[in-house]
Amino acid sequence: MLxxxxxxLPALLGVLVGTVGxxxxxxxxxxxxxxRTQTVRWDERRLDAYVELTKAxxxxxxxxxxxLGEHRPDAxxxxxxxxxxxxxxxxxxxxxxxxxxxxxxxxxxxxxxxxAEWRHAVRDIxxxxxxxxxxxxDVSGMIHRxxxxxxxFYRAAxxxxxxxxxxxxQVRRLLPKSGRATPAVLAxxxxxxxxxxxxxxxx
Numbered sequence: 694m695l696x697x698x699x700x701x702l703p704a705l706l707g708v709l710v711g712t713v714g715x716x717x718x719x720x721x722x723x724x725x726x727x728x729r730t731q732t733v734r735w736d737e738r739r740l741d742a743y744v745e746l747t748k749a750x751x752x753x754x755x756x757x758x759x760x761l762g763e764h765r766p767d768a769x770x771x772x773x774x775x776x777x778x779x780x781x782x783x784x785x786x787x788x789x790x791x792x793x794x795x796x797x798x799x800x801x802x803x804x805x806x807x808x809a810e811w812r813h814a815v816r817d818i819x820x821x822x823x824x825x826x827x828x829x830x831d832v833s834g835m836i837h838r839x840x841x842x843x844x845x846f847y848r849a850a851x852x853x854x855x856x857x858x859x860x861x862x863q864v865r866r867l868l869p870k871s872g873r874a875t876p877a878v879l880a881x882x883x884x885x886x887x888x889x890x891x892x893x894x895x896x
Contacts, residue, residue: 811842
């Protein structure tokens with residue numbers, strides 16, 4: 694028996710090692726597959742959160758700027774009635790609040806910070822629209838800061854989601870022809886906006 698056992702022991706050990714190795718490899722593959730699935734799942738939810746916030750902030754931006762149409766020389770549409778605009782802003786604010794909570798839950802720190810910069814810039818436009826008929830100050834500057842903020846948010850969100858393909862910056866394209874800035878001036882404007890202290894309470 695001992696001779697038979699000694700003869701078969703190497704084969705038994707080989708089978709045992711092979712079985713354990715197969716089990717470990719299978720477990721590792723399953724864990725890797727599970728992690729990959731979870732990553733894709735959370736990326737999809739993060740994308741949905743970013744998209745919903747974008748739609749809400751853009752809606753506030755569009756309604757507020759249309760309300761300020763009489764104070765924007767380059768406005769392409771008639772000014773929106775103030776009462777109608779206030780109703781639409783209130784509805785958009787509700788959607789914005791819900792979308793913002795999702796971004797806080799799912800977004801990374803850099804993207805959340807960029808989203809806050811954009812939100813605050815658009816809030817300035819909204820505040821000016823709500824203050825009508827009091828004449829607003831520097832409407833073009835507020836809109837430019839909002840455009841810079843949007844580009845910053847898009848850049849951070851694309852990086853957060855691993856989206857490739859280079860820059861999709863829109864600020865230079867949105868500058869009025871009569872007021873186009875050189876790259877150096879534009880960079881200085883963007884830097885001053887992003888570096889400016891913000892003492893507004895968060896919402």
